[in-house]
Amino acid sequence: MSIQWFPGHMVAAQKKAAETMEFTDVVIEVLDARAPAASQNPMIKELGAARQRAHLKILNKSDLADPKVTDQWIHYFNNLPKTKAIAISCKKTNEPKKILTLCMALASHRGTPLKPLRMMIMGVPNVGKSTLMNALLNKRIAKVGDEPAITKQQQRHQINECMILIDTPGMMWPKIEHSHDGYLLAANNNIGKNAYEDEDVAIELGKILLKQYPALLKDRFSTDNIIVDSIKLLEFIASKKKFPLRNHGLDLEKAAIVLLNDYRQGKIGQISLEEPKTRFELKHT
Incomplete structure (x- = not known):
């Protein structure tokens, strides 16, 4: 099964982002540290490349990811041109504060009252953009929730007289090329629940x-x-949690929800779903 999700409001969001990119110095792309490549929107890369904008990749939710694998991703991204990567957790108050300094370094020709540094936060839904923006502004200005596509419109904020920050809605792209990516995005709750079955x-x-x-x-x-076997795993969870069906079978759907929630909340442990090496192999299949 191929998972696809591209709500109509994202078409307008993409068009608006392309317009705003012309007046942006640094693109801050927020990724899920557990699946950094799968949570990259190729449209964001194309928009930034067309304008030759500096790129800061934020591997958010790093507290939920395998730290050894996260280090591999940071090394990988830092070897890309005009790109800087950093792993953070927005739950830790001081970590987002590093971002403004890094943006200044990426666009050192900006950052004065006459030429303020213009930054745009982008990313797929539910990777923590709004939480990050609230941390950068040091106040609750963006609505935050554990579901995709809460932010619907761009929002412009003046951090100080030298810095401007644009928050954008979470954006997917029209077609997910690799079906594997759809499953990783769904597992990380970056896709609307109407687009997939929990059990799958x-x-x-x-x-x-x-x-x-x-x-x-x-x-x-x-x-x-x-x-x-993953089906046997769901059967074991269903049996252990006592999720029977009326026909004496096991309710694998409830077991699936338990597994997904435990993973998403970090109850299983620090987990990364992909590595740079496996990503390279995927691109050549």
Whole structure:
């Protein structure tokens, strides 16, 4: 099954972003540290490249990601031209404050009252853009919630006389090229729930966890037996949580929701769903 999600309001958001890019010095792209490549919007890359804008990649929610893999991604992105990458967690008050200094370094010709530094925050839905913007402004100005596509319109904010910050709605792109990316985005709650089935996403997530983090799964769900199949994993969770159906079967849908929620909330542990190496392999399949 291929997961696709491109609500109508994002067409207008894309057009407006292209217009604003002309008057932007630094693009701040917020990514999910657990799946940095899958959460990159190729349209953002194209818009920035067309205007030759400096790019700051924020790997947010780094507290939920595998720190060793996050280090690999930071190294990977920092080797790209006109690009700087940093891993943060917006839950930690001091971490977002580093961002303004990095933006100044990327566009050192700006940042005065006559030529204020113009920054635009972009990214797919529900990666923490609004939380980040609130932290940068040091006040609650943007609505925050654990669901995709809360922000619908651009918002312009004057940080000080030398800095301007533009917040943009979360934007997807018309067609997700690799079906694997759709599952990673859904697992990280970057896509509207109407676009996928929880059980399908949990099965794909289970495959990754069983391969890369079996010890964390064993600790979280107290599995005594070795489970090598993601459907068997859901059956085990359903049995352990006592999720039976009326026909004496097991409610795998409820088990899927448990697995997804535990992963999203970091209850299983610090997990990364992709590495630069596996990403390179995906691009050549």
